[in-house]
Amino acid sequence: MNAKTWFFGLAFMLASSALATPFTPKSDGQILERLRANVNDIAARELRDLRAQLQQNPNNLSLAVLVARKYIERARVDSDPRYNGRAQAVLEPWWKLEKPPEAVLVLRATLKQNAHDFKGALLDLDLAAKLEPRDPQIWVTRSVVQTVLGNLTEAKRSCLPLFQTSSELVAVTCVANAASLNGQAAKAFQTLEQVLRDNPQASESEKSWATGTLVETAARLQRTDSDTRFQAALQKDPSDIYLRAAYVDFLLEKNQAARASAFLQNTKADALLLRRVLVEKALQLKTYRLFRDQMASRIAANHARGDTVHRREEAIFALHVLEKPTQALTLSKANWLVQHESLDAKILLESAIASRQFEAAKPVLEWFNTTKLEDARIAKLVSQVKAGLK
Amino acid sequence: MKRAFLLLVSVLVCSSLVFAHKASDSYLNINLKNLSLTGRWDVALRDLDYAIGLDDNDDGAITWRELKTHRVAVESYLLSKLELRSENRACKLEASGYLVDNHTDGAYVVLPFFSDCSSNPSTLKVNYNLFFDVDPLHRGLLNLETVRGTQTAIFSPENNALSFQLREQNAISQFLEFVKEGVLHIWGGIDHILFLLALLLPSVLRRENGRWMPVGNFRNALSSVLKIVTAFTLAHSITLSLAALEVVNLPSRLVESTIAASVVLAALNNVFPVVQERRRWLVAFGFGLIHGFGFASVLSDLELTRATLLRSLIGFNVGVELGQLSIVMVFLPLAFSLRSSSFYNRFTLAVGSLAVAAIAGIWMAERIFDFKVLPI
Numbered sequence: 001m002n003a004k005t006w007f008f009g010l011a012f013m014l015a016s017s018a019l020a021t022p023f024t025p026k027s028d029g030q031i032l033e034r035l036r037a038n039v040n041d042i043a044a045r046e047l048r049d050l051r052a053q054l055q056q057n058p059n060n061l062s063l064a065v066l067v068a069r070k071y072i073e074r075a076r077v078d079s080d081p082r083y084n085g086r087a088q089a090v091l092e093p094w095w096k097l098e099k100p101p102e103a104v105l106v107l108r109a110t111l112k113q114n115a116h117d118f119k120g121a122l123l124d125l126d127l128a129a130k131l132e133p134r135d136p137q138i139w140v141t142r143s144v145v146q147t148v149l150g151n152l153t154e155a156k157r158s159c160l161p162l163f164q165t166s167s168e169l170v171a172v173t174c175v176a177n178a179a180s181l182n183g184q185a186a187k188a189f190q191t192l193e194q195v196l197r198d199n200p201q202a203s204e205s206e207k208s209w210a211t212g213t214l215v216e217t218a219a220r221l222q223r224t225d226s227d228t229r230f231q232a233a234l235q236k237d238p239s240d241i242y243l244r245a246a247y248v249d250f251l252l253e254k255n256q257a258a259r260a261s262a263f264l265q266n267t268k269a270d271a272l273l274l275r276r277v278l279v280e281k282a283l284q285l286k287t288y289r290l291f292r293d294q295m296a297s298r299i300a301a302n303h304a305r306g307d308t309v310h311r312r313e314e315a316i317f318a319l320h321v322l323e324k325p326t327q328a329l330t331l332s333k334a335n336w337l338v339q340h341e342s343l344d345a346k347i348l349l350e351s352a353i354a355s356r357q358f359e360a361a362k363p364v365l366e367w368f369n370t371t372k373l374e375d376a377r378i379a380k381l382v383s384q385v386k387a388g389l390k
Numbered sequence: 391m392k393r394a395f396l397l398l399v400s401v402l403v404c405s406s407l408v409f410a411h412k413a414s415d416s417y418l419n420i421n422l423k424n425l426s427l428t429g430r431w432d433v434a435l436r437d438l439d440y441a442i443g444l445d446d447n448d449d450g451a452i453t454w455r456e457l458k459t460h461r462v463a464v465e466s467y468l469l470s471k472l473e474l475r476s477e478n479r480a481c482k483l484e485a486s487g488y489l490v491d492n493h494t495d496g497a498y499v500v501l502p503f504f505s506d507c508s509s510n511p512s513t514l515k516v517n518y519n520l521f522f523d524v525d526p527l528h529r530g531l532l533n534l535e536t537v538r539g540t541q542t543a544i545f546s547p548e549n550n551a552l553s554f555q556l557r558e559q560n561a562i563s564q565f566l567e568f569v570k571e572g573v574l575h576i577w578g579g580i581d582h583i584l585f586l587l588a589l590l591l592p593s594v595l596r597r598e599n600g601r602w603m604p605v606g607n608f609r610n611a612l613s614s615v616l617k618i619v620t621a622f623t624l625a626h627s628i629t630l631s632l633a634a635l636e637v638v639n640l641p642s643r644l645v646e647s648t649i650a651a652s653v654v655l656a657a658l659n660n661v662f663p664v665v666q667e668r669r670r671w672l673v674a675f676g677f678g679l680i681h682g683f684g685f686a687s688v689l690s691d692l693e694l695t696r697a698t699l700l701r702s703l704i705g706f707n708v709g710v711e712l713g714q715l716s717i718v719m720v721f722l723p724l725a726f727s728l729r730s731s732s733f734y735n736r737f738t739l740a741v742g743s744l745a746v747a748a749i750a751g752i753w754m755a756e757r758i759f760d761f762k763v764l765p766i
Contacts, residue, residue: 021491
C-alpha cells in the first residue's frame with residue numbers, strides 16, 4: 001500500500017463519519033463560520049471595497065494589480081491559500097497572455113511559486129526583467145526561488161541588481177540569505193548583523209526579513225544566542241507563522257518540546273498543526289491522537305483535490321508521526337525532485353536512514369558537497385548515510 | 391520601495407511555509423443507487439460569502455440565521471453552476487434540503503438535491519462551473535456512487551465537463567434508441583409529412599387530357615408511391631449522412647426555408663401540374679436532398695460520439711423510413727378507396743393541395759424573414 005492510498009484510507013474513515021452527518025443548527029444565532037480572526041478587520045473591509053471597484057471595471061490594470069497583491073499578502077498572513085486563487089481571478093484579463101504587463105508577470109511568478117511551479121515562476125521573472133529591470137521585486141523573488149531550488153550561485157547573482165535598485169539592507173539580506181546556505185554562513189551572519197544595525201530607519205518588513213535570516217543562520221551555526229534571538233524576533237512579530245514553525249523545529253531538535261506549546265496556539269495553518277502533532281507526540285499528550293487525525297484528514301483533503309505541493313510535510317508526517325519510513329522515503333524523494341531547501345534535504349536523509357535505503361539519499365550527499373551547507377544537524381545525518389553506504 | 395516590500399516578505403515566507411490549510415473545494419456527491427438521480431453538494435460558507443455575500447451584518451461571522459436568509463439565492467446560485475445530462479437530456483435539479491456540515495477547513499452548506507433523471511443512465515455528463523470565475527484554484531471533487539461502485543473526479547477550470555460511461559450500452563438498444571428518434575422525428579416533422587403527402591396525393595390518379603382520372607388497379611398506385619418514397623428516402627439518406635459526417639454543412643435557415651418551398655411547389659404542382667407524373671420521383675429526390683439536411687440538424691442536437699456515429703446514423707435513417715412507411719400505410723388504402731369520388735378529386739387534391747401550399751408558403755416567409763405567425 002503506498003502512502004497515497006494510506007492517507008485516503010485514513011481520511012475515508014475520518015471523513016465518512018463526518019460526511020454522513022450534516023446537521024440543522026440548533027439556533028438561528030449559532031455562528032457557523034468566522035470569516036476573519038479580527039471582527040473589525042479594517043484592511044479586510046478596504047480590500048472588499050477595492051474589489052467592488054474592480055468589479056465595476058475589471059480591466060483596470062493598476063487596480064487589479066493592487067487587489068491581487070493584497071490578496072497574496074493576505075494568503076500569507078492568514079495562511080489561507082484561498083486568497084491565491086482570488087488573486088489569480090483578479091488578474092484573469094492578463095493571466096493567459098504570453099507577455100502580460102510587468103506588474104502582472106511578477107504577481108503571476110509569485111502565484112506560480114506558491115503553487116510550486118518554480119520553473120514557470122522563473123520564466124515569468126525573466127520576462128519581467130526584460131520589461132522593467134529596475135523593479136527590485138523581480139530580483140528578490142528570483143533569488144528566493146533559486147534558493148528554494150538550491151541554485152545558490154544564481155540566487156546570489158539575482159541579488160546584485162538590488163544594490164542599485166533597492167536599499168542596502170534589502171540587497172545585503174538577499175545575498176546573506178543565499179550565502180548563509182552556501183559555505184559563507186559566518187561571514188553572511190556578521191555582515192548582515194552589521195548592516196541591520198546601521199539601518200535603523202529601514203521599514204519593519206525589511207528589518208523582519210533581515211532578522212529572520214539572522215535567526216535561522218544563527219541556529220544553523222549553533223550559536224549559543226540562537227534561542228534568545230528566536231524569542232526576540234517572535235516577540236516583535238508573534239503572528240509570523242514561518243518563524244514560529246522554525247522555532248518549534250529548533251526546540252524539538254533540542255528536546256525542549258514543552259517550551260514549544262506556547263507558539264502552537266493557532267493551528268489553522270497546517271505548518272503549525274504539523275508541529276503541534278510532533279510536539280504532542282514528543283510530550284505524549286492525551287490530545288495527540290486528535291491532532292494527528294486532524295492532520296491526516298487535511299493531508300487527505302489536499303490529496304483529494306489533486307495537490308502535490310505538500311510532499312515535504314507529508315513526508316515529515318509519515319516518518320515522524322506515522323513511523324512509516326518507506327512511505328516517507330517515497331514522498332521525500334518525489335519532493336527532492338522539485339525543491340532543494342535544507343528541510344527537504346533533512347527529511348530525505350532521515351527517511352533514507354530510517355528505511356535503511358541509504359542509496360536513495362545519494363543526491364543529497366552530492367548537493368551537500370556542492371552547496372557547502374553549514375548545518376550541524378544535516379552534517380550529522382550526512383555522515384550517518386555515508387556510514388550506511390560503506 | 392514601499393510597494394515592493396508589500397510582497398517581499400510574503401514571497402520569502404510563502405515559499406518556505408509550503409502549505410497552509412487547503413484551497414477552496416466543494417464536495418459533490420451524485421448517487422445513482424436509488425430510483426432517480428439524487429445528490430448532495432457541500433460548499434464552503436467562506437467561498438459562498440465571497441461569491442454572493444452572506445455576512446449581512448458584516449461582523450465577520452456567518453450565523454445560521456444569515457445562511458437561512460439567503461437560502462433561495464444560495465440554492466439558485468449553486469444549481470445554476472451545475473448541469474447534469476443523463477442520456478443527453480438535461481436533468482432538472484431541485485434542492486431537497488438545506489443543512490450544514492464541517493469539513494477540515496470550516497463550515498459548509500449542504501445541499502441535498504434530486505432530479506427528474508433516471509438513476510440508470512448509460513452516460514452521465516456533468517458540467518461544473520462553480521467559483522471558477524472568482525477563484526480559478528477552486529476544485530470540485532466529485533463522488534459518483536453507482537450500484538457497481540464509486541468513481542471520483544476533480545473539476546477544474548480546464549476540466550469542467552466530464553462524461554461518464556456508466557453502462558456498456560448494448561449496441562442493439564442504442565440502435566433502437568435512434569430508430570425511435572427517427573420515427574418520432576418524421577411524425578413530429580409536419581413539413582416532411584406534408585411534402586410527402588403532397589407528392590403522394592396524385593399517385594392514386596393519373597392525368598388524362600388535362601383531367602385527373604383514378605388509376606385502374608392498386609398495383610399502379612403502389613408502384614407510383616414506392617417510386618416516390620424510395621427516391622425521397624435515397625436522397626435524404628445521402629445528405630443526412632454527408633451532414634452528420636460533417637462533409638457538407640448548410641446554414642439551417644437556408645435549409646428550413648427551402649424545405650418549406652419544396653412543400654409549396656409539390657402542392658402547387660397538384661393543382662397546376664408542371665412536372666409530369668412519370669417524373670414526380672425526380673421532384674421527390676431533388677427536394678429529398680434538402681430534407682436530409684433538415685434531419686441532420688436533429689441528429690447533431692443528439693450529440694453523437696464518433697465511435698457510434700455510423701450505428702446511430704443508420705438507426706435514425708431506418709426510423710425515418712419506418713415513420714414514412716407508417717404514413718404511407720395509412721394513406722394509400724384510404725386514398726385508393728376514395729380515388730373515384732369527386733370529393734377526392736376536387737376537394738382533397740385541389741383544396742387540400744392549395745391549403746398545404748398556403749401553410750407552407752407562410753412557413754417559408756417565416757423562415758426566410760425570421761418571424762412567427764403559425765403556431766406550428
